[in-house]
Amino acid sequence: MNLNRRHFLILFGTCAASYTLNACAFAENSPKTEAEEVTKVASKPESGVIKLPPLPYAYDALEPHIDAETMRFHHDKHHAGYVKNLNAALKKHPELKDKSIEDLLSDLESVPSDIRRTVRNNGGGHVNHSMFWEIMGPNAGGEPTGAIAEAIKKEFGSFEKFQGEFNEAGKSRFGSGWAWLVLGEDQKLEVMTTANQDSPFSEGKYPIMGNDVWEHAYYIKYRNRRAEYLKAWWNVLNWDEINKRFAKAVA
Template sequence: MKRRDFLTWLGVGVGTLAIANDFLLSPQAAKAMGLTGSLDHLLAQADTPDDPFTLPPLPYDYNALEPHIDVRTMQIHHDRHHAGYVRNLNKAIATYPDLAGMSAEDMLRDLTQVPEPIRTTVRNNAGGHVNHSMFWEIMSPNGGGTPTGAIAAMIAATFGNFENLQTAFNQAGASRFGSGWAWLVLDKQGNLKVTSTANQDSPLLEGLFPIMGNDVWEHAYYLNYQNRRGDYLKAWWNLVNWEEVNNRFLNAMV
């Protein structure tokens, strides 16, 4: 459904939309329309569905990660920030049809394939899209606890124990000046490393595979934690989906 048709069907005028955009649809209204989520998310879904890149849905409800990440942060983070990276990436490559068949990951692995006029835009927005697509998947309402599977053994072999990984990872996030990410990555030699990147840079740019990452941009935590980034970093471990992290590790080792 195109955005224009969607708005006509919904019966929303421009003035009403500006007000309604800041609120979640009520469960009753959403159920009656056969829809779920915020108006931001519905509009993101309605935008140009034939574009090469689309906003992936959250694998859980907006409020599923509370109290560690609040519902409003999830709504804004996914439906506005991530959706913005997707829109900007599609816009950037629209006049370069040779890029339409490439994955965002392949663009990031070798930016020399991307025409120079849009290279920085692709770096920022493909990075934002890839980083966030991973981020939603490696969190779960049933997450937390200690690592399981092959990744648990690798963490123990590399860092000595899980607590040492947490300390190094939290330090990487806390010491990242300004906006960026903390990462657990696999290098080309098959070693685990903790690192961080600025802005929306992906470890793929450096030939590293992201096993797990935490977003330390202020929009990821500020509504709930304000300037207490360290508290957010500590609380985030309660959400880690170790099954998915282990799957990423196994896939990277193939």
Template sequence: MPLNRRQLLTLLGVGAGTLATAELWPAPAAAVDVIPVSQPFTLPPLPYAYNALEPYIDERTMRFHHDKHHQAYVDNLNAAIAQHPELSGKGVEDLLRHLNDLPASVRTTVRNNGGGHLNHTLFWESMGPRVGGEPTGAIAVALVKNFGSFAAFQQQFNEAGAKRFGSGWVWLVRTPEGKLAVISTPNQDSPIMEGLFPILGNDVWEHAYYLSYQNRRGDYLKAWWNLVNWPVINQRLEGAI
């Protein structure tokens, strides 16, 4: 059963007071309820058309990335959970947060595929057509407070993404101390595994950009800012707080 906005915030560890505030937020036009609570996990539909992110991300890349790569993570995660009925009903965030408590036989599979499922779900929601540019609202204030300026944050984020060796992700996260930080993670590791709350993430696996940018990861990182859906990011920041 897919989560509504209240359940999604609960899954990510938001308190009741924040949930009450969340009811006052206007829902973004492209928002969808996507992270399932119980098995089988399902592939969330894109909240926009496959070609909606052009010219920055092409339709063919989106079809392969969403329909093939993300679907494979969902299928592999379901297959792993099916081996252990005691894990049925646990959300993907809960599985990743308590990864070391999982049976050793499926721990790596859940790490890779549960992470891939959660990371991509957040990724699709973080983008949209006719958005991008400089942030507004609470996230704009928070970036200035933590990094000095949006430009300084953007440069640090792009550099972290460019320096991630091989495949992985670059993230803006909120720490348990309430600070914002830029990190990168290998493969499909989620910041949740480190006790961090993901606010914004960009996929730097080659399959996310290679058809249009080939080996020019830096060009992809710069172009990607034209797609960031700041209203959604503001909601995620409020949820983290």
């Protein structure tokens, strides 16, 4: 059957409108990433909601030392998961909304028992990773500068000795955990490790810098070569940010 021009335009317009509606419906119902969901929740002006911080740089900014795929999964899945679980736990206890996560981690015994483990694991994961993204960056690395350089030299004798002690701590941490440079209550720097997502705050120490030695932090690129990852990590350290953390800890 032949269609005249008017009938063709009407039919074409109807199909186009139907296609647009279906496309919109598909976009609206398409699954969102966990990071997008957490960011959406965190953007609400609700008191006490913990936010997933965006990466301060592109996913591939730390290559070739840390690959884009690792950064995408590490931030968008792992960190986002900690934030989601932490918000769910804190929602049960609105009386905690005005306390920082650092305060809660510093006094875990004060956290209600029904959410204490969740705060320890997921609160630690959130605080640890928020620090982790900040102390790394592109076009970084090299030896430390400023006050932290002087403090490291005073405490460890040289940057090389500190670097060796830090790498050994990260390499010998059995299973999952972190290697840290912390400032203790005696105002002295020390290298330490923690298991899982435990925070130095829980031991009365301030984390100046830390390296994540969970396998998800390096396995895509380095497989089981943790020592190689630890060595490469020094090439992405942002000493300006580390100096800011050191100044805050001392103050």
